[in-house]
Amino acid sequence: MTPQSPPRIDASVHVFFKDGADLRRHLREPFRSRGFPDPDVAWYSRPGPKYAEGTDGPDGSHPGSDPALVGRQVLDERGFDYAVLHPMSVAGILPDWHLGTALYAATNQMLAERWLESGPYADRFRGTVRVNPNDVEGAVREIERWRDHPRMVQIGLPVQTQAPYGRPYFKPLWRAACDAGMPVAFHLEMGVGITHPPTPSGPTRTYSHHAAYQPMTYIWHLLNMIAEGVFQEFPDLRVIWADGAGDMVTPFTWRMDTFGRPHLEQTPWAPRMPSDYLRDHIYFVHGLLDGPGEAEYASEWLRMTGKEDMVMFGSSYPDWQTASPQDLPSGWSARQRAKVLGGTAAGLFGIDRLVPA
Amino acid sequence: MTAEPAAERPARLARGREHVVATVGEIPPGERMIVPIGRHGVGVYNVGGRYYAIANYCPHEGGPLCHGRTHGQVVVDDGNPGGAAEVRDGEFIYCPWHQWGFELATGTTAVKPEWSIRTYPVHIRGDEIVVTG
């Protein structure tokens, strides 16, 4: 690595507790004795393995739960300098928001102690503060609790909500994120809970349909946040859609600009053209289903709508759709590839050099 | 309704010079008249005693701009229930097709000034409204 080149950053690595008992050990009563679903319970289960081969932890512990193994596979074997860890959870879709907040607090504690403050890779891991959108005051307190931790670099929120994130009662979350100087990453919650059906036409009949459709859920949040003026009111807010489908931002931006032009009269709190709110606000983790793959126009497509400055490589390790740098389109320019593989993430997370935080 | 010229297809007036388009009384405040200047005509508006003239052609899809409704501009106003207020009543024309709005005085939009439409100088000479177009 030359001094000028940015660090290589895997912007989305999924981490887990070792098992249910491990999670309960991190919970205090009365929550330790409560009932809640396991993250691997799914209405739609993939026909085939759920996790990438060889990611099981020692002694049968959950894939993505052992820091040494994850560090070796994600950083050493794939040649990355840093990994942003995003704990997977069910807490954000539980009906009892007190329980959800307690689960997130336990998750954050585990992440800090086990991954960011100890072990051979601690100086190369960065963390996500998971907070509960169903408990905005509690979420703000949790952000306050972790904002000064040197290795916590982003806030994590579930994609599935009962109302879109543009609604005004979420504002304290954006204020707290801006005050903490952290971007907000949104990822699909695992497990089962109180969610709306995954499509406007209800449940799907197949896993293929479900797994290809659900990453696009962010579109509703993004449209609503723009029209509700979230990015106008919080010019420092940066959001990361961590399930992929960044390729969809191009047609939906065209649509929102074209259709939205006369609607701006209805939303003076968002007076600019919708596309003006993308730059420096919107980021994506690249997904394995994102196009166009090996097309000759891959570079041009990435340039359109400014996606080349939004998309970041994230492996989603240890998911079955774990991505590798060789999965990225070969048609991208060297400059685009460098941005995606770390340049953009380095700026976003403030990871500039190979200096331990 | 706003005033319309009587004739269906009057002859086009020559461009680039002064046109006496009406007498002051013929376009009362809040009204407009479409006069045959240029290819698509020009809307001459009286907004509270101030006169404006703007091309009757929307740069978006070519809609008959001056057949739309004039009203003000919506702004944030936290003091108002609902958080918005309309200001500068009557100073903007909104296309009857897609509701794109243009400022009568300048022909520009608040959103993207480069999307603008031609406006014409208007002055009053005695009892006459004179448009230079």
Next chain:
Amino acid sequence: MTIDLQHATRTAANEKAAEKEQVRVVDCDVHPVPKRGELEPFIPEPFRGLFAQRAERAGEMIYYDAPDYAHAYAMRTDTFPEDGNFAGSDPNLTFRQLIMDAGSDIAILGPTNGSSGQTAEELHALAVATNRWQDACWLDPVNNWHQRFYGSIVAAMEAPEAAAREIEHWAGHPRFCQVLINAEMRPAWGDPRYDPVWRAATRHGIPVACHLGRGRFNELPMSPVGFMTYNHDLMVSYSMLAANQIMSLIFDGVFDRFPDLRIVLIEHAFSWILPLMWRMDAMYKAQGPENGLKRKPSEYVKDHIWFTTQPLDYPEDKLELTNALEWMEADRLLLFSSDYPHWTFDDPAYIVKHIPRRMREKIMFGNALDLFGLPGQVPALAGQKRVF
């Protein structure tokens, strides 16, 4: 004045009776609405009485309102006829503004008479009435003297068996060229319960078109993250409903069950189909033919699905649109539409400029002539605008 013009045009048409004109623009989304009291005689009882009672004292029903709604009613404001009826209620005015002045040579009518119904039976009754009204008030020899209007067999997907019977009833009518369903019904279209509709349509070789209905409950798309706030975010996200219906049709094997089924998505926008095809193909590649699919998802799209051009969404750099149209093979996917008389109207002369030259004939008329089996020539009209 409308009558005079109609008379004058008709006389001119008679004079040129032998003269035919090539169809250059087929407009696949035109909205007729009944004049006040015009639909009611066609509604079968007991639903006629029920609807009348329900309408008592019921005024405006909009939520998610388009700009300046209280004055424009989400319409092109110059399309309201002088008799005080609603925009799109006067066949002569539609003929004059759309066929004569804008240059749509053929207009395919897609009535969306709302969903005042609360049950499948009520919605079916409304569909029956809409079809009888279209036949009598728009497609009849008097109002369609110019032979430029074609209609839609409106079918209630909520009642698939009854919808299939309705398709059977009208199939063969020379002026109904498509089945028209609403887009919102749950579950998605891959569910086998809808097979009777696809079976009836394919038996008669009629494409099935789908328009958004914007009703309540089952007729309003509910996002996975709750309701949108404005007409703006609602209508933009409406495309996600169509995207899901396409994925359901493909992954649930509808085109394998009905290899002749042809689907037209009206007013759902279309540029999103490009990344959606990549997405579906990538999943197919990763998961294999989980459901016995015989082909790549994008191949089903290109052989079975068409999109109307309105709303045409474009970037600031028009070259990006041109590229996207080439990459998606838009000449296999698109059908021109105006959406007259709605406020989102796209003028054919405006649309044609955005379409790469080599695709223009297919998108503006060729695809529609083939898909709907329409005549390539129609009686000429003196003074009609020719778009390109």
